[in-house]
Amino acid sequence: MTQFGVYGDLHVSLDNNIAEAEIRRPPNNFFDLDLIDGLVSAFRDLDKEDSCRAIVLCAEGKNFCAGAQFHNDGTRGGEITATNSDGSPRHLYDAAFDLFSCKTPVIAAVQGAAVGGGLGVACFADFRVAAHEARFTANFARLGFHHGFGLTVTLPGLVGQQKALELLYTGARIKGEEAVAIGLADKLAPLQELRATALEFAGEIAASAPLAVESIRETMRGHLPEAIKSATDREKEEQDHLRTTDDWKEGVNAMNQRRLPNFSRR
Numbered sequence: 001m002t003q004f005g006v007y008g009d010l011h012v013s014l015d016n017n018i019a020e021a022e023i024r025r026p027p028n029n030f031f032d033l034d035l036i037d038g039l040v041s042a043f044r045d046l047d048k049e050d051s052c053r054a055i056v057l058c059a060e061g062k063n064f065c066a067g068a069q070f071h072n073d074g075t076r077g078g079e080i081t082a083t084n085s086d087g088s089p090r091h092l093y094d095a096a097f098d099l100f101s102c103k104t105p106v107i108a109a110v111q112g113a114a115v116g117g118g119l120g121v122a123c124f125a126d127f128r129v130a131a132h133e134a135r136f137t138a139n140f141a142r143l144g145f146h147h148g149f150g151l152t153v154t155l156p157g158l159v160g161q162q163k164a165l166e167l168l169y170t171g172a173r174i175k176g177e178e179a180v181a182i183g184l185a186d187k188l189a190p191l192q193e194l195r196a197t198a199l200e201f202a203g204e205i206a207a208s209a210p211l212a213v214e215s216i217r218e219t220m221r222g223h224l225p226e227a228i229k230s231a232t233d234r235e236k237e238e239q240d241h242l243r244t245t246d247d248w249k250e251g252v253n254a255m256n257q258r259r260l261p262n263f264s265r266r
Contacts, residue, residue: 005045007038012046017053017206018199019046019104026061030069031117033082036095043102053210054202057125058109058195064134065118093232096149099124101225105205105217109198110134110176111191120149123158123184126221129198130176130185142171144251144263146238152231153224159183 001013013020023029046052082090108125115137140147147168156164159182179185189197242248246266254261
């Protein structure tokens with residue numbers, strides 16, 4: 001692979017019509033606005049490259065993306081808001097809209113945890129290749145929180161409405177084999193072969209006519225940016241409200257203390 005560019009903690013290589021975009025925040029690869037904006041910038045640049053026909057999104061370290069890092073007081077460890085050049089506010093979910101607006105097919109290679117917002121990043125991709133050791137978790141309700149990053153749209157589209165409700169209500173952990181069985185992942189691979197399997201899958205896409213793939217993708221996924229915008233508007237409103245509750249503080253404390261939460265409905 002030949003280096004294409006560095007976008008903060010995202011390193012991108014490109015060779016044989018396939019890009020490899022690696023998140024380098026090991027071991028947990030926690031996400032924030034800077035990371036998602038890096039993905040947006042990289043994928044927009046790759047959209048302009050005639051030689052790029054598919055992207056493998058992967059991560060260095062133990063986990064694919066463990067979502068946002070939370071402190072005991074319930075605050076996030078990374079920034080989720082910033083200011084645009086014109087002075088207007090920019091939120092993490094503005095970046096999510098931009099990410100879903102990118103055009104090149106993406107395959108996520110998921111090792112270890114894809115948790116919370118990290119699950120949202122994995123579900124953004126067109127496809128997911130999972131290691132047996134992968135763990136997909138929508139743990140929001142166990143934190144006293146509302147889900148985000150457009151999972152309102154993407155998760156039911158992958159596993160169906162009822163299974164999505166189950167995963168969101170319970171925060172169940174889904175390992176690689178079960179993820180493939182329920183449609184949350186598309187292929188299963190041994191951990192040591194995970195990235196090679198994802199690159200091989202990307203090669204199958206890259207072998208197809210690029211204009212045809214682009215046209216098909218627009219037909220099948222062209223509605224997603226606006227659907228994501230509508231969903232994240234609602235998700236952000238509910239997250240902002242629930243972060244003011246005692247249950248949210250209890251959920252974060254319980255997670256950090258590795259114990260079961262004791263919610264009070266307050």
